[in-house]
Each structure stands twice: as C-alpha cells, then as structure tokens.
Amino acid sequence: MEIEEIKGTFKPELIPKETGGDLDDYEDALHVLMKFMGSMSSALEQVSGRGANAIVYQAGKRMGHESAKMMEKTENLEQALDEMGDVLGHEFYFEKWKPSGQSSYTTQEGDQVVIKLLFMDCVVRQTLRRTGLPQKGPLCYLLYGYMVGAVEEVMDIKGKIDIDHVGPNACLKTLTIKWSGK
Amino acid sequence: MVNIVIDEDACVGCGSCVEDCPNDVYEMDETKNKTKVVKLDDCMACLSCHEICPAQAMEHQDIHVAKRLYIDRKVNYALERII
Structure with a gap:
C-alpha cells in the first residue's frame, strides 16, 4: 500500500479547525494504540507477575482522582455514580444492575454499601479482544482503579471493586463503599 | 426487555450455557435434552x-x-x- 503524503500550509492558530485525518486514520491510530496497550500489559505481567495488577490499578486510581476533581462532591452513592457515568462517557458505559429478586440497587452490609455495576461498552475489553489477551488481566485493573479513584474523590471515602463476571458484551462488577473508611 | 430465543434444532444439549451463566438464566430441559430459559429477568446480556x-x-x-x-x-x- 502506498502512503500518500499530504502537503499544505501550517499557520499558527488558537483553535485548530482541521485534525488532518479522516475516519480511517482514526481507526488506524486506535488499533495501533490498542496493540501497544496489549503489548505493554502482557510485558508488564511477564516482568512483574501479579504485581502488574497493582501497578495498573494505581495508575487507574490516579486517573480516577484527576477526572473526578471537577465533579460535585456528594455522599449519595447513586448520585455519585450518575455523575461518574457522565465523566466516563460512552467508552466506559455502565449501568447499575440488580438481580430480579432484589428490591434496590444498593444493599447494606454492616458499615458497607454494596452496588453492582454492569459495564457494557469498555475500551479495555475491546483492547483485549484486539490483542487476543484474556479478560480479568492487569489491563482490567485500570478501570477498577479508575472507578475506585473517582468514587473516593467524589465521596471522600474508601471504596473497592471486585469482578463478578466477565463476558464478551458486558462485565459485572461489585463496588463496595466503606462508610467508616474516611 | 431482553428476549432470548433458543434454536432447539441447533441446540446439542451440552449444558455449557447452564454451567457458564453467572445468574442461572438457563436450565436443562431433561425431557427434550435441550437448554431452556428459566430466569429471563436476570439476564444481563454479557x-x-x-x-x-x-x-x-x-x-x-x-x-x-x-x-x-x-x-x-x-x-x-x-x-x-472472498467469502
């Protein structure tokens, strides 16, 4: 395939109007990044073993704290999750989920509140599919860290996320908030 | 509202879906030796x-x-x- 070189004039401008690429260019860039991420994830696991999960988790948590700094602080978990849904956007589209026999999304277990989240669209899952890596690996911890970091920032309390189930179309995770963990 | 359609002609009755589903949406129909949907409301479309x-x-x-x-x-x- 011959690569066509595009020549033009570049002027200093405050807000660039052109990105210099079309949908195919975006797709190529996305796929290259997916391959990079997959390669980094498997290399990290090879070098650090199970420690890879902790490294990626910490990176995600930092991102979560950064993203949620602009969000309104609240003590209402469901309101916090709605706000986080807006911040995470369509690339990490999630919804609250409950089994049919349960009346509300949240359940109280001692000083903890538990809520199940169903992640439907996930860039991490797509990256794993692109690179042929299994789910529940280190890269998944990026999203767990991200969610925990964002919850901690918005609610100012400690939280954790566990994986219940991973699937090709959606993943179910349990978010646990500890009220006494400030 | 999710709806699951099982093609009974295609189903080989291996029970893999029954074992794999985390929410026990499926059960084996022992008379037909095919899978059947029993808890549709619990399907999260994973x-x-x-x-x-x-x-x-x-x-x-x-x-x-x-x-x-x-x-x-x-x-x-x-x-x-090609195909």
Whole structure:
C-alpha cells in the first residue's frame, strides 16, 4: 500500500479547525494504540507477575482522582455514580444492575454499601479482544482503579471493586463503599 | 426487555450455557435434552453463553450491543470479497 503524503500550509492558530485525518486514520491510530496497550500489559505481567495488577490499578486510581476533581462532591452513592457515568462517557458505559429478586440497587452490609455495576461498552475489553489477551488481566485493573479513584474523590471515602463476571458484551462488577473508611 | 430465543434444532444439549451463566438464566430441559430459559429477568446480556455455545443456538434480542471498535474494517472488507 502506498502512503500518500499530504502537503499544505501550517499557520499558527488558537483553535485548530482541521485534525488532518479522516475516519480511517482514526481507526488506524486506535488499533495501533490498542496493540501497544496489549503489548505493554502482557510485558508488564511477564516482568512483574501479579504485581502488574497493582501497578495498573494505581495508575487507574490516579486517573480516577484527576477526572473526578471537577465533579460535585456528594455522599449519595447513586448520585455519585450518575455523575461518574457522565465523566466516563460512552467508552466506559455502565449501568447499575440488580438481580430480579432484589428490591434496590444498593444493599447494606454492616458499615458497607454494596452496588453492582454492569459495564457494557469498555475500551479495555475491546483492547483485549484486539490483542487476543484474556479478560480479568492487569489491563482490567485500570478501570477498577479508575472507578475506585473517582468514587473516593467524589465521596471522600474508601471504596473497592471486585469482578463478578466477565463476558464478551458486558462485565459485572461489585463496588463496595466503606462508610467508616474516611 | 431482553428476549432470548433458543434454536432447539441447533441446540446439542451440552449444558455449557447452564454451567457458564453467572445468574442461572438457563436450565436443562431433561425431557427434550435441550437448554431452556428459566430466569429471563436476570439476564444481563454479557453474552458469555453465546461465546461458549458450540452450536450458536441462541439469539438475544433487544439488548445493548457493545461497540466492537477492535474489528478491523479493512480485514472485514477483504473477507467479504472472498467469502
């Protein structure tokens, strides 16, 4: 395939109007990044073993704290999750989920509140599919860290996320908030 | 509202979907030796059952289909021309 070189004039401008690429260019860039991420994830696991999960988790948590700094602080978990849904956007589209026999999304277990989240669209899952890596690996911890970091920032309390189930179309995770963990 | 259609002609009765579903949506119909849907309301459309079914005997209707940006459209286009 011959690569066509595009020549033009570049002027200093405050807000660039052109990105210099079309949908195919975006797709190529996305796929290259997916391959990079997959390669980094498997290399990290090879070098650090199970420690890879902790490294990626910490990176995600930092991102979560950064993203949620602009969000309104609240003590209402469901309101916090709605706000986080807006911040995470369509690339990490999630919804609250409950089994049919349960009346509300949240359940109280001692000083903890538990809520199940169903992640439907996930860039991490797509990256794993692109690179042929299994789910529940280190890269998944990026999203767990991200969610925990964002919850901690918005609610100012400690939280954790566990994986219940991973699937090709959606993943179910349990978010646990500890009220006494400030 | 999710709806699951099982193609009974295709289902081989292996029970893989029954074992794999985290919410026990399926059960084996012992008389027909086919899978049947028993807890439709608990289906979260993770589609693990689709992935594990060797006969591709099920169809999920009216669900959120996750984006598949990992698919290389150029490869798909090339395959379409061959197949």
